[in-house]
Amino acid sequence: MQDAERKLLSLLMPEGLLEYFQIQEVDQVEDQLHIYLDELNIPPADYQSSKLESKGFMPSTEISDFPIRGQKVTLHVRRRRWTVLDSGEIISRDWNLVQQGARMTTEFGLFLKKIFR
Numbered sequence: 001m002q003d004a005e006r007k008l009l010s011l012l013m014p015e016g017l018l019e020y021f022q023i024q025e026v027d028q029v030e031d032q033l034h035i036y037l038d039e040l041n042i043p044p045a046d047y048q049s050s051k052l053e054s055k056g057f058m059p060s061t062e063i064s065d066f067p068i069r070g071q072k073v074t075l076h077v078r079r080r081r082w083t084v085l086d087s088g089e090i091i092s093r094d095w096n097l098v099q100q101g102a103r104m105t106t107e108f109g110l111f112l113k114k115i116f117r
Contacts, residue, residue: 012068021077032072036060039080044093052082058092 010018021037043052057078065073081092
């Protein structure tokens with residue numbers, strides 16, 4: 001993604017979102033925007049030293065966001081899951097820990113909390 005495009009998107013999306021998610025698709029249906037996001041394949045901090053294999057995504061979660069240019073916005077967010085190869089355990093990122101331990105804005109922390117309750 002070019003710098004200008006990324007900067008524009010970062011102004012329209014919840015702050016910090018593009019650090020963890022990639023926009024896959026944007027659909028405009030009448031007066032509503034649907035933005036589809038997938039979590040990036042960045043292993044959770046607790047498993048950095050483990051051998052992991054990405055196993056796709058959990059079901060999509062729909063979140064209503066602030067309107068953009070008078071259009072309602074729905075974010076369709078898919079969280080990634082991994083298999084720990086040594087144990088066979090299926091894991092996903094613990095967004096509550098990310099919110100507490102990461103440098104992120106209150107807006108993004110509340111956004112994550114709203115999604116993954």
